[in-house]
Amino acid sequence: MFTPLFNHLKKYISLTTDEEEIIKSYLQVSTVANKEYILQQGQVCQANYFIVNGCIRKYFTTEQGTEQIIQFAIDNWWITDYTSMDFQQPSLYTIQAVEESEIIILKKSIEEELFQRVPVLERYFRIILQRAFAASLNRIHYIYSLSGEERYRHFNNAFPDFVQRVPQYMLASYLGFTPEFLSKIRARKG
Amino acid sequence: MFTPLFNHLKKYISLTTDEEEIIKSYLQVSTVANKEYILQQGQVCQANYFIVNGCIRKYFTTEQGTEQIIQFAIDNWWITDYTSMDFQQPSLYTIQAVEESEIIILKKSIEEELFQRVPVLERYFRIILQRAFAASLNRIHYIYSLSGEERYRHFNNAFPDFVQRVPQYMLASYLGFTPEFLSKIRARKG
DNA sequence: CAAAAATCTTAATCTTGTTCAAGAAAGGCG
DNA sequence: CGCCTTTCTTGAACAAGATTAAGATTTTTG
Numbered sequence: 001m002f003t004p005l006f007n008h009l010k011k012y013i014s015l016t017t018d019e020e021e022i023i024k025s026y027l028q029v030s031t032v033a034n035k036e037y038i039l040q041q042g043q044v045c046q047a048n049y050f051i052v053n054g055c056i057r058k059y060f061t062t063e064q065g066t067e068q069i070i071q072f073a074i075d076n077w078w079i080t081d082y083t084s085m086d087f088q089q090p091s092l093y094t095i096q097a098v099e100e101s102e103i104i105i106l107k108k109s110i111e112e113e114l115f116q117r118v119p120v121l122e123r124y125f126r127i128i129l130q131r132a133f134a135a136s137l138n139r140i141h142y143i144y145s146l147s148g149e150e151r152y153r154h155f156n157n158a159f160p161d162f163v164q165r166v167p168q169y170m171l172a173s174y175l176g177f178t179p180e181f182l183s184k185i186r187a188r189k190g
Numbered sequence: 191m192f193t194p195l196f197n198h199l200k201k202y203i204s205l206t207t208d209e210e211e212i213i214k215s216y217l218q219v220s221t222v223a224n225k226e227y228i229l230q231q232g233q234v235c236q237a238n239y240f241i242v243n244g245c246i247r248k249y250f251t252t253e254q255g256t257e258q259i260i261q262f263a264i265d266n267w268w269i270t271d272y273t274s275m276d277f278q279q280p281s282l283y284t285i286q287a288v289e290e291s292e293i294i295i296l297k298k299s300i301e302e303e304l305f306q307r308v309p310v311l312e313r314y315f316r317i318i319l320q321r322a323f324a325a326s327l328n329r330i331h332y333i334y335s336l337s338g339e340e341r342y343r344h345f346n347n348a349f350p351d352f353v354q355r356v357p358q359y360m361l362a363s364y365l366g367f368t369p370e371f372l373s374k375i376r377a378r379k380g
Numbered sequence: 381c382a383a384a385a386a387t388c389t390t391a392a393t394c395t396t397g398t399t400c401a402a403g404a405a406a407g408g409c410g
Numbered sequence: 411c412g413c414c415t416t417t418c419t420t421g422a423a424c425a426a427g428a429t430t431a432a433g434a435t436t437t438t439t440g
Contacts, residue, residue, distance in 0.1 A: 060331065062335050063335075068331075068334050068335055070330060070331055071327065081324075082321070082323065082324040083324045083328065086320065086324070092331070115313070119309060119312075119313075122309075122312040122313040122316050123305070123309075125320075126312050126313075126315045126316040126319060129316060129320055129323055130276065130315075132323050133272060133319055133322050133323040134271075136327060136330065137260055139330065140329065140330065140333070141250065141258075141260055141282070143333060143366070144258050144260075144366050145250070145253075145258055147427090148426075148427065149426090167386085167388090168387075169386095169387070169388080176333070176334050177426095177427065177428085178427075178428060178429080180388090180389080180427090180429080180430095181426090181427055181428075183388060183389050183390075184389085184390085184427090186389090187389075187390085338397065339397095357417065357418090358417075358418070359416095359417070359418080367396095368397075369417085369418075369419095370397090370398080370399080370400095370418090370419080370420085371396090371397055371398075372418090373418060373419050373420075374397090374419085374420085376418095377419075
């Protein structure tokens with residue numbers, strides 16, 4: 001159960017056996033059912049979540065009542081609301097499972113203590129945040145430089161298997177247009 | 191000259207006098223004129239840049255030849271292209287001064303050595319990347335939930351002094367619409 | 381297996397913002 | 411100070427994608 005996480009850690013840092021044991025002792029393991037909530041809009045986010053397997057989405061509800069997806073997380077990704085967690089503010093976002101998922105929980109309340117005992121984790125998170133930040137700017141790049149249709153085709157090429165995994169209306173939301181428009185695009189060509 | 195950087199560092203971590211001296215010995219200071227390039231599209235990004243004062247933009251050129259601004263950085267922000275720097279790939283972006291600016295340069299080539307000598311810097315960058323990543327997702331939130339006009343009004347309220355600082359066509363680009371449209375918005379009301 | 385819930389499609393109409401094109405202001409420099 | 415470059419504005423024609431509404435299909439569950 002912890003294997004995927006430690007494999008991921010070892011891509012970026014080295015750990016002694018002792019350190020591995022310490023880390024394990026600070027983590028919790030959990031299974032969430034499809035549609036189960038990990039965080040609901042208005043709650044203060046209390047943990048960082050590592051997806052062992054499954055699929056999780058983070059979204060908010062617009063004034064018109066539609067759901068807007070901000071992020072997807074699948075196997076080997078972390079998901080949380082850093083704004084809510086860092087400032088202990090109510091979150092604007094809801095985090096919810098899109099498939100039954102196995103997750104590992106790193107609670108904010110003990111994170112500092114863990115980082116003190118295993119400081120190399122600061123490095124691990126620095127590096128993966130660097131990647132996540134770059135990916136996010138990259139996404140802004142695509143939003144601004146491609147049309148909706150181009151964005152869909154590009155995403156489809158880049159992550160063909162992921163596209164199969166989530167309902168199309170969620171994909172449309174993530175890509176920033178309506179499900180009706182996605183339908184239209186798909187009708188135009190395979 | 192180093193004072194703003196160390197003040198920023200001290201917001202997130204504590205440093206001994208020794209550590210401060212080590213850090214200083216790894217940094218370079220530079221002044222860039224308005225319109226001077228720090229990185230040009232196609233080059234491999236070799237450093238992370240801290241803005242002591244001034245204003246820097248990061249943008250790319252679309253197929254139609256228009257410039258699309260992805261990021262602004264002002265006093266006390268770092269700017270770089272992490273994708274290019276981490277993977278030593280040619281950058282898709284150009285980083286250019288929008289005002290005469292004083293910057294501090296942390297070169298990729300000596301970054302690792304510095305982090306080994308002052309490991310608490312990993313923590314500093316972890317925290318500021320957490321903020322930067324959150325801000326970037328927040329920006330995606332705004333792009334998806336607000337109209338162009340709403341985005342402009344919101345930005346104008348949030349950063350009134352910054353709006354005065356850059357040409358409107360750059361602001362329009364950053365907000366994701368044309369300068370003509372920004373003109374139209376401004377004509378509608380204050 | 382049947383009924384209910386969730387998801388996807390189609391088409392007509394409407395909005396937001398783009399594109400072009402041209403001129404008006406403003407700013408910087410010799 | 412006057413010219414040249416940069417920036418800003420305006421308006422008409424147009425395009426991308428939203429909205430609404432209805433029906434079709436698929437999936438889930440009792």
